[in-house]
Each structure stands twice: as structure tokens, then as C-alpha cells.
Amino acid sequence: MAWDVGLWGLLAACVVYGDRLAADVSDAPAPWWLTAAGTAALALAVGLARRWPLAGWLVTAALGLAASPGLFTVSYGPALAALSCVLGSRAEEARPALLAFAGTAGAGVAGVLLRTEDDAAPPDDPLLGCLVMLAALVFGAVFPWVVGRYRRQHRALVAAGWERAERLEREQRAAAERARLRERARIAQDMHDALGHELSLIALRAGALQVAPGLSAEHSASAARLRGAAAEATDRLHEIIGVLRDPTEEYGEADREEYGDGAGPRADGGFRVEARIPADAAGADAAGHGRRPARADAPPTVPVLVPVRAAHAPRPEERRWGHGQSAAAHQYARQRRAVRRAVALSVSGAGAVAAVVVAAVLAWYAYTATHSVLEPAAYERLRLGATETDVRAVLPAREVTDAPTERGPARPQGARCAYYRVSGALFVGVDDYRLCFRDGRLVDKALIRDALNRALDAPATSPGSVPK
Numbered sequence: 001m002a003w004d005v006g007l008w009g010l011l012a013a014c015v016v017y018g019d020r021l022a023a024d025v026s027d028a029p030a031p032w033w034l035t036a037a038g039t040a041a042l043a044l045a046v047g048l049a050r051r052w053p054l055a056g057w058l059v060t061a062a063l064g065l066a067a068s069p070g071l072f073t074v075s076y077g078p079a080l081a082a083l084s085c086v087l088g089s090r091a092e093e094a095r096p097a098l099l100a101f102a103g104t105a106g107a108g109v110a111g112v113l114l115r116t117e118d119d120a121a122p123p124d125d126p127l128l129g130c131l132v133m134l135a136a137l138v139f140g141a142v143f144p145w146v147v148g149r150y151r152r153q154h155r156a157l158v159a160a161g162w163e164r165a166e167r168l169e170r171e172q173r174a175a176a177e178r179a180r181l182r183e184r185a186r187i188a189q190d191m192h193d194a195l196g197h198e199l200s201l202i203a204l205r206a207g208a209l210q211v212a213p214g215l216s217a218e219h220s221a222s223a224a225r226l227r228g229a230a231a232e233a234t235d236r237l238h239e240i241i242g243v244l245r246d247p248t249e250e251y252g253e254a255d256r257e258e259y260g261d262g263a264g265p266r267a268d269g270g271f272r273v274e275a276r277i278p279a280d281a282a283g284a285d286a287a288g289h290g291r292r293p294a295r296a297d298a299p300p301t302v303p304v305l306v307p308v309r310a311a312h313a314p315r316p317e318e319r320r321w322g323h324g325q326s327a328a329a330h331q332y333a334r335q336r337r338a339v340r341r342a343v344a345l346s347v348s349g350a351g352a353v354a355a356v357v358v359a360a361v362l363a364w365y366a367y368t369a370t371h372s373v374l375e376p377a378a379y380e381r382l383r384l385g386a387t388e389t390d391v392r393a394v395l396p397a398r399e400v401t402d403a404p405t406e407r408g409p410a411r412p413q414g415a416r417c418a419y420y421r422v423s424g425a426l427f428v429g430v431d432d433y434r435l436c437f438r439d440g441r442l443v444d445k446a447l448i449r450d451a452l453n454r455a456l457d458a459p460a461t462s463p464g465s466v467p468k
Contacts, residue, residue, distance in 0.1 A: 011079040012039040018075030053090040069111035072136035088148020108133040125401040203230035372398040374420035408448035
């Protein structure tokens with residue numbers, strides 16, 4: 001809010017200064033209420049620019065066009081540039097701003113073409129006025145808008161960089177957590193491979209000893225208790241391993257190729273295998289763990305869990321991006337390329353338009369300067385009182401577009417004056433001839449010296465006289 005108030009104060013000061021400057025050089029200065037209305041409209045534009053920057057810019061452009069069809073003025077030119085920069089910095093889309101520029105250019109061209117002319121003043125060149133208006137729009141609005149767009153995209157790129165840094169930090173913590181889990185899983189798998197295998201063998205051998213022929217009942221019962229204790233120890237080991245193992249660890253393709261499609265890891269971490277023992281050796285204790293055979297003459301089977309380490313299958317994100325870090329870097333690089341491309345397109349487009357406008361202005365200036373030259377000999381032959389038709393016959397096709405109306409002798413009452421260049425030199429100050437007509441006849445002619453030439457040499461002409 002404080003920034004908006006400061007901006008409005010600065011722009012309001014420009015309006016007051018511009019109106020006072022215009023009052024010093026103009027015969028009809030703007031009234032005070034018009035200056036107050038302009039500053040109030042700028043306050044509205046700055047307020048709208050906070051939430052609706054395009055609306056604020058349109059208000060400022062309307063003020064500039066109302067002040068001058070050429071768009072750029074001392075009063076509202078700084079406001080137009082400042083609000084253009086705000087528009088580029090705050091607006092998300094570029095298309096509405098470009099449409100607003102095009103509409104403003106159309107309104108400015110219409111204002112130049114429809115402007116009423118003073119009969120006593122030299123006519124303005126419409127084409128030159130349109131080119132000047134387009135140049136003011138490009139340099140006073142489009143280029144500041146490009147600067148604002150660059151600032152916005154730069155902020156977005158910086159925010160993306162900080163977001164990438166935070167993401168990398170999170171991914172590093174996640175990678176460290178995955179490494180810790182993998183280490184726990186490795187330790188658990190080593191315990192499973194070493195202890196589980198030994199306990200399974202103890203259980204298997206105790207079961208074989210339990211049903212061995214010729215073994216006394218007491219020894220058979222001891223072997224059964226030993227097998228049961230080994231089985232309970234194996235179960236407790238499986239419970240501990242289940243807590244330590246990585247739940248995302250998968251059964252690998254290599255294990256399927258080695259053990260076949262029918263084999264697979266159990267929930268408790270082992271594989272089911274079957275050991276065949278003689279039918280007459282199956283005891284009551286073994287029957288509790290066995291299953292009935294499919295055929296009557298088939299021996300019963302005793303299931304035993306044999307621990308086998310499963311191959312770790314890499315996660316999809318690890319296979320593709322390497323724990324996500326490459327994905328973040330790829331996204332950040334894509335954002336940087338997008339920002340650079342947008343800035344390059346904006347600058348190149350605005351530069352191309354500016355180059356075309358400047359080239360057109362220079363070409364038209366050269367054309368009008370060389371086609372508005374009145375030869376000194378033709379000027380000498382002109383006589384006061386000659387008809388305008390006879391005088392027009394020897395005059396060049398065009399008149400001076402930047403007529404020095406503030407210099408020279410006073411214009412005759414009710415006369416319309418035309419100005420012509422003495423020389424066709426470009427980009428230098430030259431003298432001008434002034435011819436004034438009233439009621440269809442030449443009533444005055446004068447040589448108007450250039451400011452530099454007048455400083456070096458006092459004027460030698462007077463109203464109605466011919467220079468020597």
C-alpha cells in the first residue's frame with residue numbers, strides 16, 4: 001500500500017509539472033481542475049493496478065490519448081511507462097496486454113486522423129503523426145512492459161530454484177531413509193539366511209531322528225521336543241525379521257527363474273519345500289504337521305520352511321531418475337529454458353517493432369524534408385499580391401511538418417501561412433520560408449532563420465520584405 005501511495009505521488013507531481021510547463025509555452029493553458037482530475041484518475045489507475053493491472057493501464061492510456069493523440073506527453077508519459085512496467089510484472093498472461101496495445105494503437109491512429117486543424121496553422125502530417133504515436137507506444141509502453149515481464153519471470157525462476165533446493169533436501173532425507181531401511185533389510189536378511197537356515201536344518205534333522213527306526217520312545221519324545229523348540233525359534237526369528245525387513249522388497253525375476261513359477265516367497269520370508277519320509281515312520285507328532293497324500297500308497301510329506309534371500313527389484317523412480325534428483329534438475333532446467341525463451345521472444349518482438357517504426361519515421365522524415373524545399377530563385381520571383389493559384393504552381397509538393405510557428409515575424413491577421421525549407425539537408429537545422437495567403441492572394445513572405453543561424457547572424461528580413 002505504501003508503495004502504491006508513493007508511486008501515485010510521483011506520477012501526480014509529473015502531471016502538475018507537465019501542465020505548468022505546457023502553460024508556459026501555450027497560449028491556452030489547461031485549467032487547474034483538469035490537472036486535479038488527471039491526478040485523481042491516476043490515483044484510480046494505481047489502485048486498480050494492484051488487483052487488475054490491465055484496467056489501471058487502460059485508464060492511464062486513456063489519459064495520455066486525451067492529452068495528446070501522439071500519446072506521449074510530459075504529464076502522462078511517465079505514468080504510462082510506470083503502469084506498463086507494473087502490468088508486465090503483475091499480469092500472468094501476455095495476450096491481454098498485447099491486445100490492449102493493439103487497441104491503443106488503433107485509437108491513437110483514429111485520433112490523429114480525426115483531429116481537427118486550425119485554419120490559421122500549418123496542416124499536420126497524418127502519417128508522421130501516426131508514426132510518432134506508434135513510436136511513443138513502443139518505447140513508452142511496450143518496452144517497459146517487457147521489463148516488467150522479465151522481472152516477473154525472474155522472480156518465478158528464483159522461486160523455482162528455491163523449490164528445487166527444498167525438493168532436493170527432502171529427496172536427500174528420503175534417500176538416507178531408504179539407505180537406512182536397506183541396511184536394516186540386509187542385516188535382517190543375513191540373520192534370516194544364517195540363523196533361519198540352521199534352525200530349519202535342526203528341525204528337519206530332529207524330525208528325521210524322531211521317526212528313525214529302533215529309537216526308544218523316550219529318545220523319540222526328546223527329538224520331538226527338540227524339533228518343536230527349533231520350530232518355535234524359527235517362528236520367532238521370522239517375526240523379528242518381518243519387523244526389520246523392507247516392506248517394499250520384491251521377489252526378483254532371478255529367483256523365479258531359479259526356483260520356477262510355482263515357487264514364491266511366503267509372508268514369513270521362506271519357501272515351502274516337501275521332504276518325503278517312509279510311511280511306516282510317520283509318528284503321531286509328525287502327522288500333525290503333515291497332510292494326507294493324494295494316493296493311498298503315497299508317503300506322507302512334512303512341510304519345512306527353507307529361507308531364501310529374494311532379489312531386490314529397483315523402484316520405478318530409481319530406474320528412471322535416480323531417487324528423484326534428476327527429475328527435479330530436469331524440471332528446473334525446463335523452467336529456465338521457458339523463461340529465457342519468453343524473454344527472448346518479448347525482447348526480439350518489441351525490438352523488431354521498434355526498428356520498423358524508427359525506420360519508417362526516418363524514411364518519412366527524409367522524404368518530407370527533400371520534397372518540401374523551395375528554391376531560393378523561385379522564392380525571389382514571388383511577388384506580394386500574386387494569386388494563390390499562381391504561387392502554388394511554383395511551390396513544392398509538401399509543406400514543412402515541424403513548422404517554426406514560434407519564431408519569425410507576426411502572422412498577418414486572418415492569413416493562413418505555409419512553411420517551406422530553404423535546403424534539403426537532413427538532421428541539421430535549416431532556414432524556412434513562410435508564405436501567408438488571405439482571400440486567395442499572397443499577402444506576406446518571410447525568411448525565418450534557424451535558431452543557431454539566428455544566433456550567429458541577426459535576421460535581415462522584415463514582414464513583407466524580400467531577403468537580400
